[in-house]
Amino acid sequence: MKIMVTAGEISGDIHAADLIRALKRIYPEAEFVGTGGDAMRAEGVRLLYHTEELATMGIWEVLVKLSFFRRVLADLKRRLADEKPDLFLSVDYPGMNIRLAASAKRLGIPTVHYISPKVWVWKRNRIFTIAKAVDLLLCIFPFEPACYAPAGMHPVFVGNPLVSQLRQVRADESLWRGTPRIALLPGSRRLEISNLMPVLLQAAALLRERFPNASFVIPAPSAGVRKLIGAFAVPDYIRVVEGCARETMKGADAGVIASGTATLEATLLGCPTVLIYKMSLGTEIFARLVIRNRVAGLTNLIAGREVIPELLQRDCNPANIVRRLLPLLDDSAERREMLDGYEMVRKELGESDAAVRAAGEIQRLLER
Numbered sequence: 001m002k003i004m005v006t007a008g009e010i011s012g013d014i015h016a017a018d019l020i021r022a023l024k025r026i027y028p029e030a031e032f033v034g035t036g037g038d039a040m041r042a043e044g045v046r047l048l049y050h051t052e053e054l055a056t057m058g059i060w061e062v063l064v065k066l067s068f069f070r071r072v073l074a075d076l077k078r079r080l081a082d083e084k085p086d087l088f089l090s091v092d093y094p095g096m097n098i099r100l101a102a103s104a105k106r107l108g109i110p111t112v113h114y115i116s117p118k119v120w121v122w123k124r125n126r127i128f129t130i131a132k133a134v135d136l137l138l139c140i141f142p143f144e145p146a147c148y149a150p151a152g153m154h155p156v157f158v159g160n161p162l163v164s165q166l167r168q169v170r171a172d173e174s175l176w177r178g179t180p181r182i183a184l185l186p187g188s189r190r191l192e193i194s195n196l197m198p199v200l201l202q203a204a205a206l207l208r209e210r211f212p213n214a215s216f217v218i219p220a221p222s223a224g225v226r227k228l229i230g231a232f233a234v235p236d237y238i239r240v241v242e243g244c245a246r247e248t249m250k251g252a253d254a255g256v257i258a259s260g261t262a263t264l265e266a267t268l269l270g271c272p273t274v275l276i277y278k279m280s281l282g283t284e285i286f287a288r289l290v291i292r293n294r295v296a297g298l299t300n301l302i303a304g305r306e307v308i309p310e311l312l313q314r315d316c317n318p319a320n321i322v323r324r325l326l327p328l329l330d331d332s333a334e335r336r337e338m339l340d341g342y343e344m345v346r347k348e349l350g351e352s353d354a355a356v357r358a359a360g361e362i363q364r365l366l367e368r
Contacts, residue, residue, distance in 0.1 A: 001027050003087045003088075004032075004076075004079070004083070005032055005040065006034045006036070006091065007037070007051065007090075007091040008055060008097070009054070009055045010051055010221050011260070012091045013037030014165070015114065016039070017045075019114060020032055020044075020045065021355065025359070033045065033085070034048060038222065049072055073099060080100070080104050084109065087111075087112065088100065088104035088110070088111045088112070089114065089362070091114045092114070094117035098130055101133040110365060111135045112134070115139075116139045119144075119147050120301075124147075127148050130153070131148065131153040136156070136362065137155035138361060139158065140161060143302075145157055158352070159353065162349075164352075164353045165246075166246060166269055170247065177215045178215040179214070180214055180329045181214075182217075182254060182325070182329075183219070183252035184216055185256070185258055186200055192258055192277075195278040199316055199318055201232065204216050204238055217241060218240045219245035219248040220241065220242050220243075221243065221245060245262065246265060246269060250269045252271050254272040256276060256321055258276060259276070259277040263275050263298060267342045272328035274325050275309065275310045276312075297310055299345055302348050307345070
């Protein structure tokens with residue numbers, strides 16, 4: 001059996017690797033090829049493109065690399081036609097992946113998409129395009145399947161992969177040099193890091209004036225990201241480490257984290273958090289026109305309210321970060337209220353092993 005798996009970002013690479021591991025228990029002789037990162041490579045996937053080439057953010061940033069993405073898309077479509085895999089499995093990264101799924105389906109290849117596109121945020125009409133392209137849609141949030149009812153689609157909620165991934169995470173005490181312990185996560189994409197690192201460094205300087213023994217850790221998800229972070233003038237009192245973001249958040253007293261999957265990870269790891277984000281002006285204008293949600297963070301979307309404070313765009317400045325972070329470093333009402341909100345979100349996500357359930361659903365599809 002040959003399975004083509006396509007993921008385009010670091011989080012998708014991790015989720016794809018878990019699912020591949022579960023599929024290998026069912027199909028031990030399967031061959032995997034596709035796009036992804038180091039986690040997928042460790043599971044034996046023959047990578048055609050790496051996530052470091054594919055990850056991007058915002059409308060302007062995509063336009064800059066448009067010719068590259070067109071070449072990648074054309075190449076992957078050609079490989080689908082030439083190699084005719086037994087399954088096309090796409091993970092998150094819907095801009096490219098749904099197009100590839102549509103091509104695979106036209107070739108008669110069964111198509112599965114793991115981690116539903118965020119149709120509940122914007123482009124709600126995408127549900128009809130997705131319904132035509134995907135044979136099986138696997139969702140990781142309990143409210144998602146109902147979004148597809150108008151398209152006559154019946155997605156399956158398999159649980160959230162982070163629940164099982166984070167269950168065994170333990171704090172790494174060797175990361176820290178003092179107290180309070182503060183995790184700084186500027187994201188994994190080049191432009192995120194460019195926008196957020198100066199703000200984080202200034203906020204850390206303000207916090208150190210107040211707490212001379214404070215310990216700061218920036219966990220880089222890869223060597224490439226660590227190199228990007230290292231291009232800034234990071235002072236000696238901030239440690240930049242590689243590959244232990246979850247252990248860092250687990251051991252931190254609080255964190256300042258770029259909007260994205262890491263904020264939900266912080267919730268499940270019990271790390272009180274201030275969410276930050278900055279995007280280009282063009283992307284901001286576009287987002288304000290099409291996104292209707294009142295909150296940006298995944299934790300807040302699941303809770304239906306602001307559990308984690310959100311500092312976006314002009315509000316994302318050093319003074320605001322320090323103001324919102326300080327109460328989270330003590331046993332304050334704000335900290336206790338946030339942790340209560342975290343517990344509610346954990347219950348919403350359930351306790352199942354999402355990758356194992358997803359692999360079982362894929363087996364049912366293939367063996368009909």
